[in-house]
Amino acid sequence: MSRFRTTRVLTALLSAASLAVALTACGGTTKNDSSDDQGGGSQATGTADPEAELQEGVKMAFLPKQLNNPYSDIEVSGGEEALGELKGEYKLVGPNDASASSQVSYINTLIQQQQDVIGIAANDPNAVCPSLNQARSSGIKVVAFDSDAAKDCRDVFINQATTQGIGEKLVEMASKLAGGSGEIAILSATANATNQNAWIDVMKTELAKPENKDLKLVKIAYGNDEDQKSFQEAQGLLQSYPNLKVIVSPTTVGIAAASRYVSSSNYKGKVAITGLGTPNQMREYIKDGTVKEFALWNPADIGYLAAYAGVALVSGQITGKEGEKFEAGKLGEYEIGADGEIVLGPPTVFDANNIDDFDF
Known part of the structure; x- marks a missing residue:
């Protein structure tokens, strides 16, 4: 994988935090704050x-x-x-x-x-x-x-990566796998996960664009980054939405659990799985055809x-x-x-x- 050796340049100013109020410690000594x-x-x-x-x-x-x-x-x-x-x-x-x-x-x-x-x-x-x-x-x-x-x-x-770039890539892969139209669902981590929610917000914005008007986001499910919970949520999505074309999971736990479920079910070859995963974790699902593509750093x-x-x-x-x-x-x-x-x-x-x- 590229090591991205070139300088990364972003814009806007950093908002400095004011920490004038000292919070109560739980005991023990603390470091000098100078x-x-x-x-x-x-x-x-x-x-x-x-x-x-x-x-x-x-x-x-x-x-x-x-x-x-x-x-x-x-x-x-x-x-x-x-x-x-x-x-x-x-x-x-x-x-x-x-x-x-x-x-x-x-x-x-x-x-x-x-x-x-x-x-x-x-x-x-x-x-x-x-x-x-x-x-x-x-x-x-x-x-x-x-x-x-x-x-x-x-x-x-x-x-x-940039929040925008990840969200765009997730929608791009979902659209490609769905053939540009149909129902998609998201299998996320926890409802409060900062990164997941930021990526999902970008996905919603991308899905609202004219070029994605034929894609319909039917559900956002949460597997809490737990394997069994994610497995059950993937199963629930497929049972609740019989016309579902793609499950997008922007979490490595979720994409592996969803892939494992689909790989041994009647949905294999009918419902696509994509999102963010590691190559070693996802290799078997790429090899057996359950997953066509996914992304990560x-x-x-x-x-x-x-x-x-x-x-x-x-x-x-x-x-x-x-x-x-x-x-x-x-x-x-x-x-x-x-x-x-x-x-x-x-x-x-x-x-x-x-x-x-x-x-x-």
Whole structure:
């Protein structure tokens, strides 16, 4: 997969977060909140020094949506690789479910443990906000990745690709598989998932365009990023909508579960499955004809980029403001865009012709 080595340039200004109100901690000591302690301006303030030397020994904890999720496992592995290169300390914590508030207690514990950086894929953009703001008030940098937290609760956000680009690609694939007309359904993760909802909003806008007038979105179902729940939701969609042509699942858990159901049912060859999945997860369904094509980026690169951004924040190379640049190891140079967003790059479409070229 392309490593997207060219500079990413976005537009608009970053809205700086005001964190004047100190929230109550859950106990234990906290980090000094001065900018000197972190090697640069805290909470997206101060001046970045792009020539600052990257610090060694940076402690960064990754908090994915849930543990034992194949996609999240790949993501955080990239973070572990990067921190190894940077001579930092990698830590992985997280819940076993993807509920809105399940991450809060882990954030509070990481504050007590005096981590330098928290990397989080937020299950809910607002539920984690008070605890993340407490972390930032304590001098901890916050890097959201994959699924954003509220903008005033983190320093930067590592986005897989532009929200617009992902939403457009999902509709493009659905339209192609449906032959330009007919009923489609979406099998999402949780109802509060930031990234899922943003992509779905773009999909709705795309579906409202004249060129897609013959496509009808009949249902948005939620599998909660749980395999069995997603499997059951896929089954329910097909039973409820006998004329359904395509299920679009913008979550790796959902697309695999839907594919597994269709592959062993009478719907195989009649209902198409597409969305976002990993090549290793989806290879068997491409090979047996259940799935014609799907899309994704390299999830490990998201964690890798998040780790480099976290260490750059601690070292003072960046503060999270638009226009700041930093080097991300093998991925090359990146530029921070509007609202602290750092975009990995465009998604890749996988099909029978190229799926064996990838191993993740």
